[in-house]
Amino acid sequence: xxxxxxxxxxxxTSNTAAQNFTWYQPASPDGTVxxxxxxxxxxxxxxxxxxxxxxxxxxTFSATSISGSGSSLTALxxxxxxxxxxxxxxxxxxxxxxxxxxxxSLxxxxxSTGSIPSAITATTQAAKTSxxxxxxxxxxxxxxxxxxxxxxxxxxxxxxxxxxxxxSVTAGVTVPANVFAANDVVTIYNNxxxxxxxxxxxxLTLRQVGTxxxxxxxxxxxxxxxVVFISAxxxxxxxxxxx
Numbered sequence: 577x578x579x580x581x582x583x584x585x586x587x588x589t590s591n592t593a594a595q596n597f598t599w600y601q602p603a604s605p606d607g608t609v610x611x612x613x614x615x616x617x618x619x620x621x622x623x624x625x626x627x628x629x630x631x632x633x634x635x636t637f638s639a640t641s642i643s644g645s646g647s648s649l650t651a652l653x654x655x656x657x658x659x660x661x662x663x664x665x666x667x668x669x670x671x672x673x674x675x676x677x678x679x680x681s682l683x684x685x686x687x688s689t690g691s692i693p694s695a696i697t698a699t700t701q702a703a704k705t706s707x708x709x710x711x712x713x714x715x716x717x718x719x720x721x722x723x724x725x726x727x728x729x730x731x732x733x734x735x736x737x738x739x740x741x742x743x744s745v746t747a748g749v750t751v752p753a754n755v756f757a758a759n760d761v762v763t764i765y766n767n768x769x770x771x772x773x774x775x776x777x778x779x780l781t782l783r784q785v786g787t788x789x790x791x792x793x794x795x796x797x798x799x800x801x802x803v804v805f806i807s808a809x810x811x812x813x814x815x816x817x818x819x
Contacts, residue, residue, distance in 0.1 A: 731772065734803075738762050748773040753780035753809045760805040766795045766817065774801065774813065785814035794819045 588596030598612050611624040625632045676682075731747030739760045743749070746768040756762070766772050774793045776782035782803075783790050795801055799817020806812060 750775040750777050751782055752777040756805045758807050763802045766799045769797045771796055779809055781810045783812045785812050
């Protein structure tokens with residue numbers, strides 16, 4: 577084995593100094609050995625500095641692979657992350673304010689503070705719709721009341737808007753076919769001192785509950801009945817004061 581006992585070892589014989597490198601020890605030894613650009617004794621810049629603590633590279637360091645701890649690496653660019661999962665602990669306790677326009681599959685159960693703007697909630701939805709947006713407070717209050725009262729003082733024909741309501745009338749009412757659907761319910765109150773007629777509409781079968789009776793019925797003064805639709809063309813009526 578040969579030993580080179582020299583403070584300068586030039587690598588390269590180009591007439592252009594910048595194309596050569598020199599391993600050298602500083603004129604005042606400091607425990608380092610350096611690889612500089614240029615000829616022996618006339619380097620213009622250090623590329624590598626090595627000592628007992630490690631190696632320092634000036635410029636860009638490239639390698640096929642690097643292993644070991646990266647705890648001392650700084651100024652890393654997250655844009656260069658190509659795989660893996662960033663641990664939760666690496667995120668700050670409070671995330672910066674950014675737009676959440678592209679966030680999906682959010683779970684409302686994770687909301688702990690704040691108020692949902694009214695613009696995010698849905699308008700009151702009709703029953704049996706496919707709308708899956710949030711219900712309004714008005715809709716929830718309507719459920720608490722169970723029945724919303726509507727008034728048709730002169731009687732008339734039930735309309736789809738009467739579904740799920742208490743219809744208060746003082747004159748006869750017609751129950752139509754092909755307006756309501758299965759499971760729709762309408763409650764009728766005779767708010768008068770006289771009998772009124774609940775008329776079976778054309779193409780509708782109106783059955784009196786618990787009997788074989790069909791057809792128009794009489795509702796006594798202050799009588800209260802409920803009409804439950806079995807289909808668009810069949811309904812069952814029951815209540816107090818019904819004959």
